Amino acid sequence: MDSIAYFDNAATTFPKPEEVYQFVDRFYRTCGVNVGRGQHKLASQAAKLVQDTRTALLSLFHCPNKKVVFTHTATEAINLILQGLPISNDFNIYISPFEHNAVTRVLNHLQRIYDINVIQLAVDKKALTYDFDRIQNQFAENKPNWLIVSHASNVCGVVAPIRKLCNMAKLCGAITLIDMCQTAGLIDVDLSSNDIDFAVFAGHKTLYSPLGVAGVISSFEIKPEPLIYGGTGVESASQALPESIPERYEVASPDIAAIAGLYASLHWIEKTGIENICSKEQENKDKLIAVLNEFPNVKVIDTKKTESIGVVSCVFEGYSSDNIGQILSKQNIAVRTGLHCAPFAHQFLGTFPSGTVRFSVSYFNTDDDFEKLESALEYIEENS
Amino acid sequence: MDSIAYFDNAATTFPKPEEVYQFVDRFYRTCGVNVGRGQHKLASQAAKLVQDTRTALLSLFHCPNKKVVFTHTATEAINLILQGLPISNDFNIYISPFEHNAVTRVLNHLQRIYDINVIQLAVDKKALTYDFDRIQNQFAENKPNWLIVSHASNVCGVVAPIRKLCNMAKLCGAITLIDMCQTAGLIDVDLSSNDIDFAVFAGHKTLYSPLGVAGVISSFEIKPEPLIYGGTGVESASQALPESIPERYEVASPDIAAIAGLYASLHWIEKTGIENICSKEQENKDKLIAVLNEFPNVKVIDTKKTESIGVVSCVFEGYSSDNIGQILSKQNIAVRTGLHCAPFAHQFLGTFPSGTVRFSVSYFNTDDDFEKLESALEYIEENS
Incomplete structure (x- = not known):
């Protein structure tokens, strides 16, 4: 071809x-095992790689105080949060006009269960800029319960002023979620602020890692209900999922090859x-x-x-x-x-x-x- | 080391x-893109690989009439089915004594919502053989609504007589689920029978593929509610998920590298x-x-x-x-x-x-x- x-x-x-391909292949050939602490040397080595990848991610986003939960796709991460947060009728859920079906189809699902209002944030149609005055009025009229904003549109590339929007929503007591699929590793973002409750990333886009790894960065002071139940390799005797993060949400075998790829791409981003x-x-x-x-x-x-x-x-x-x-x-x-x-x-x-x-x-x-x-x-x- | x-x-x-490592690396380097039909040559090539992998799986299990839905883990596949099937109070759910937390923790979650009975199938403690007479009595006493059986125990390796068990349960009108994580690609199984409603496989175990690909084989005459909502690349204007299989359940970017690995390992299994x-x-x-x-x-x-x-x-x-x-x-x-x-x-x-x-x-x-x-x-x- x-x-x-x-x-x-x-x-x-x-x-x-190039180093991502090389690292994935080498790691998989030498250590492509199931993660586990203190089980055997390869499993411990794989567990260390996963841990080091979390640390590198938190360093990239300037938030060593927060935590990383890995999922397989950003869509899974968004579902984990939106299907897992407390919700009730009359909730006002603000979204940007640019949201992906990974957000809006989950909200559509929730709308079949709850009588909730999904409201688009005011954005100027010509300049494609967020209109803070009108948004302030929107929030005054219908107090936001959740704010969900794509950091950058996957259609036209417009970047949302996430710090300002999250701060405005947070002052009204909202829970905030940022979708960084198109920006993680490309735009330098400080996630240490408490204004941003949940930030979702996809490894395979601007983070230049393989497919198969994505996740959520959060303090997890707000803990969504789990989306998927299963084995965690810890507290196996209990039929409830562990309360600890990330174990509560990271069930089943982690995709060590994809995480190895993310480890290598984070190293490439730091170097470059x-x-x-x-x-x-x-x-x-x-x-x-x-x-x-x-x-x-x-x-x-x-x-x-x-x-x-x-x-x-x-x-x-x-x-x-x-x-x-x-x-x-x-x-x-x-x-x-x-x-x-x-x-x-x-x-x-x-x-x-x-x-x-x-x-x-x-x-x-x-x-x-x-x-x-x-x-x-x-x-x-x-x-x- | x-x-x-x-x-x-x-x-x-x-x-x-060896050919799995080689194929994954080569495919990722030359065609590691997002699947999509008629979008561009690489996307079409990736889509063809995914389709060919489905065909090879159905051929392995002698059920060309059934369908494959890919998930990232077998745990996700089990959750998709068990969280998505219709259920009500007083359901009798039969499981083998050997079930993994990927099954029992989902049932524990369902037990917090519904008043359901989870019953272990009668197995002889010494011989570790399934006791069909006692199971027949169990079914007569408490009619089975669901039957969930691990084809082989991940603890002691005991293989369950799945054809007989599913047939017995099906005669009582139950929905049947087989967990083939430890046997797919190792034990030759014919899944063409209607007695087996859902069969779950994990790529990275006995199928010798990389981590990151698993799934469900079914006729999907019974359609569980989706577990995860998001983009499917088809019918994007609609906020409901498509009704078609596998699109209804395969949201977000498929892990093309893992699927490429499964493609290669299925080829290796056929050859060997x-x-x-x-x-x-x-x-x-x-x-x-x-x-x-x-x-x-x-x-x-x-x-x-x-x-x-x-x-x-x-x-x-x-x-x-x-x-x-x-x-x-x-x-x-x-x-x-x-x-x-x-x-x-x-x-x-x-x-x-x-x-x-x-x-x-x-x-x-x-x-x-x-x-x-x-x-x-x-x-x-x-x-x-």
Whole structure:
């Protein structure tokens, strides 16, 4: 297969740093066992790796006082929290206009059980900036019980002012949840504040680890009910799950290979520098937008008035998004088209139901990728 | 580190076949993307691999008419079924005496909500054989609503007569669930029968795949409520999960590397032959028991009167299990001690609460492993 210009990094970053592949393979071949303390040397070594990965994550987010619970996907982490928190009728649940189905489908499930209000935070439709005055009014009118915000939209890349939003919600007594799937390891975030109750990360996106590891960072002063019941390797005689964190939520065999990959990618991020990763990704975003802007029939969703990451959505006049995806695929350009599991974001942006063509860059995109993209867009222009 | 004689294969098989490591590494490096049909070439290639893995699994279990739902762990699969099935007060739920906390802790959770009866199937304590006459009486006295049976005990290796048990329960109208964590890929099982509603497998044990992939095989004529809500990549505009299987239950990004590993290990199983794998594992079990029987202070749980796999539990007179585990670890022997997340099995076997020392073999144990074990046991005998 010809080499592919990969602009689907918001789905999963690809490739990963070379050391991630190497470390995963080596660790799996030499220590791919089930974690357990004091059982045997390999199990202890695997347990130490898991522990060291937790420490590295808390260091990355400047919150050594908090705890990490690993899950297999960010979706599982979000379900663990939202299905596990106390809830009752008349709850006001604020979300950003950009939430993924990993949030909104859980809320839809809860709405079938409880009479709750799901309210979108006020965001200016043109500037795509959060309108704090209107949000203050929203909170005054309907006191927030939960606040759930994607740190960056997986559709248009807009970054939410999470510190300010969580602080405003916290002053009203809300529980706050930040979805950092598109930003963990890319934007330097301090999670030590008590304003952020739960922060969810996905290893395989901006953290450049393999698929199979994600999780929650929290003080766990608020303890959701468990989502999954099973063996924990500790307190096995009891039929209740242990109260201790992370054991309460980490049932079954941890995916040691994926966690080894996260360990290696965290090391790569530390070595490379999160600011260098971010500035390289922003450079690649600028190159991407420059290429897209060469073509008058490509309408890019404009995020210039706000902070955004390297996730860029656009529509091609005269084409459906899926049609463009197919043409680009034939030209060896990888993009993701349609609704990106975030229908409300597209409704807000005015691109529902046909969706957009989404281009998303990473640290690893090359000039060759952008040249290939330019050629492919020229081909589309010439043949339209 | 000196090489380790690994007898903890019931926790996870180690090592894996060489081609599994190679295939995972190569696939991840060339195609480690997010699955999606018609999105781009790599995504389509990843989607094809997932589809081919489903087909290979259904072929292994002789049930091309059934469906595979992938989860990340067998525990998640069991929770999906048991938390998702219709249930009401006075349900009679039959389990084997050997169930893992992955089953019993879910039932304990359900018992906090419903007034249900959890009943152990009658098994002869000496022969460790299922007593069909007594079970028939149990079913007559308290009609079974659910039957949940581990195909093989992760504590003592005893194999349950699943076809007969499921047939008996099905005649009473029960829903049946088989936990094949310790047997999938090792014992040739035909799952085409309608007597078995749900069969759960774990990739990383007897299927010799990496951690991170497990699942359920079923006709899904009975559809549990979903456990986790989120994006599926299909029908994204809808806030309800799709009705179609497997999409209804497979939310979030599938772990393509783990599934690639399962694809490769299924190929290895087909090439090697399930009967050859089983007979080699039985040979290794016999070698293991022969070594253990050389030492009079080692009391092996006797499974000679029934079928069993290469999972052998024993107690060392004069020592706690954990103590033996530590001594063996220093001698570079990997075992698992204690309750093995199956306290009821130990209660039944009379080894609760101190547990046992569990030795579990795989296809890959070598004569060198058994020699190392013999030397270590001699060392313990001499120093006791």
